[in-house]
Amino acid sequence: IVGDYMNNRKGFTLVELLAVVVILLAISVIAIPSISAGIERTKAKTNERKKEVLASYGEIYFSEHPSNTNKCVNISTLKDNGYLSDEEATDAYEKPFTGSVKYSSSKYVYQDTEC
Numbered sequence: 001i002v003g004d005y006m007n008n009r010k011g012f013t014l015v016e017l018l019a020v021v022v023i024l025l026a027i028s029v030i031a032i033p034s035i036s037a038g039i040e041r042t043k044a045k046t047n048e049r050k051k052e053v054l055a056s057y058g059e060i061y062f063s064e065h066p067s068n069t070n071k072c073v074n075i076s077t078l079k080d081n082g083y084l085s086d087e088e089a090t091d092a093y094e095k096p097f098t099g100s101v102k103y104s105s106s107k108y109v110y111q112d113t114e115c
Contacts, residue, residue: 043092050091051110057083058101059108071103072115 054075061073061083075097078084089097099112 046092050088050097053088054078054084054097054110055101055108057088058110061101062103062108070115072100073102074100074114076114 057078058073061078061081062068062071075084075089078101079086079089091097097110098114099110100115101108102111102115
């Protein structure tokens, strides 16, 4: 009778369930920081690409406004004149770019400070 009872058992013991929980926690402790770091790297790369796009819009602005002799234009000016949308003027962290585009060393570059 005891042998039949032991053979018909269904389910998991508390120890087995705890072992699974511990394994899942260990995996999450390893995976979550790695995923977070990957997201952060992606946002940083996205911001670099967006800054390159801002510099391109600055170049377009200067080609259409040759009278701007200091070769520096604020991002707010590009936005106000319709060169940039709200999305393009916002970084990967959803904060607005507040710098400027300047002609420097024979190319247009974004800088974090205004003109």
